[in-house]
Amino acid sequence: MGAPSIDIAILGGGLSGGLIALAFAARRPDLRIAVFEQGERYGGDHVWSFFESDIEDGGELLEPLIAARWPGYEVRFPGRRRHLTTPYRSITSERLDTRLREALPAASLLTGARITEVSAQSVTLADGRTFQAGAVIDARGASGLPHMVGGWQKFLGQMLRLSQPHGLDKPIVMDATVRQFDGYRFVYALPFSAHDIFLEDTYYADSPALDRSALRQRIADYAAREGWQVERVEYEEAGVLPVIAAGDFDAFWHAAAPDGTGRAGARAGLVHPLTSYSLPIALRFALHLCTLDKLSAEAVGRACHAWAREHWRGGRFYRMLTRMLFGAAAPDQRYKVLERFYGLPEPLIERFYAGRSNHTDMLRVLAGKPPVPVGRALASIMGQGRPLAPLGDRT
Structure with a gap:
């Protein structure tokens, strides 16, 4: 096999793949990057939003993507209406597509690229072209999460x-x-x-x-x-x-990526367990990849696994809340859980969405009478509540 034609092949030009490409373009401009997207433009048709408090580093990567910004936001529930002051931002797929075309050379951007075969160091398209890469990062999303x-x-x-x-x-x-x-x-x-x-x-x-x-x-x-x-x-x-709500991370990882490719976004389980919120996580992960000394297939695959494993470990509290929401509350009563949550202090709410809840926050969220039946809440925490759906099954 000859020398790789590209250093990093990114599969999928959605939010996660796009942010990885922009981070490498800004912080590792010496690398040869290629972004493979099945659609005709990057990002599809989407709006992604985030709280200003979510972002600690890398805000300059998001700035060109922001289509609208507001000084706060509102929530409405049957028993509560509240205005919060955390600045809120939205980015659009149109701006993501424009920024990728500004930041990377045209040869690095492959749209209409239907992928038929992937290995840890190669990508083959339906038109017969094969690209050799130092490492491959699969960010094509996930239709389900096995295990x-x-x-x-x-x-x-x-x-x-x-x-x-x-x-x-x-x-x-x-x-x-x-x-x-x-x-x-x-x-x-x-x-x-x-x-x-x-x-x-x-x-x-x-x-x-x-x-x-x-x-x-x-x-x-x-x-x-x-x-x-x-x-x-x-x-x-x-x-x-x-x-x-729960799962076996190691079984999930090995079932979905037996070939050792790197993974990102939902394909790596990199979402907030309760909110499905992904933008701040995707940005942090993209910036982390830029700090790697070695970018071989083995090193990238190992780094992706380690980062995703740590994210899984840090999500235990949020998964417990998911079990309470789905396992303890009747479907038409679930709003009461969020209604109560939005009565808590605003800094706690900010840390919750950013996935940075501290121990005091966790105690505060759980304190007092739960907005669901106590017996069901305890049963759900112990994994004995209402049966939950297998997330690897979308049928």
Whole structure:
């Protein structure tokens, strides 16, 4: 085998793969990077959001991707309405695609690339081309997580153009005053301009089944409830994300990557176990990869496994809360868990979303009478609550 034509092959140009590519381009410009994306543009059609408090390093990589920013946000529940002051930001796939094309040479960006075979040091495409690489990082997402159980966060969102201003000056991150269907349901609203708003209907559900037509109608119903007249739908996105309650990390890792390739994003289990939130984790991981002294296939694969294993270890508290949410609460009563959570101090909420809850935070979250039946809560913590879904099964 001759010398590799590229140093790092990144499979998948979504959020995780895109951030890895941008981090290498900025901090290791000497490396030859290639990003393989099956679609025609990087990122697809997505909006990703984050709290300013999530980011400790690497904010300069996100800055060109930000499409909107707000000084705070709002949550709404049947028994609670609260305005919080943590700055909130949204980035879009359009900006991710533009930034990747600015930061990397055209030869490094392969769209419409359908991958048929992968090894730790090579990528083969459907058109017959094979690329040799020093290391391969697979960031193509995961349709399921084998050897793990939990529930699903599923959503459908639409960017709407309104005929009259909507009147919002900040996002509604959770509006759970809507009728509860199929588990914990809330609407998410991002006001991108006076006439443009992104509405997403989201569910914490036991099944991954996604009824797109029903969700479209519920978005239309919500807009009508708020008195908003929709001129047109600019674009639509939908997804089903795992919410992790328990599992066997080592079995998961070896089942999904027996060939020793590096892995990132959901394919490596790098999501917040309860919120399915991934942006701050993806950024931290991308920056970590840039610090590696050795970038051989073996070294990258080992580094990905070690980082993901540590992330799994650090997620025990959040997985316990997931078990309580799915295993102890009746589907139409799950909103009470989040309603209570949003009565806690704002710094605690910030650390929770960033995945940096300290021991005092954990005690505060668990203190007092739980918003679910005590017996069910204890049973779920012990793994004896309602049966949870196998996350490797999307059927």
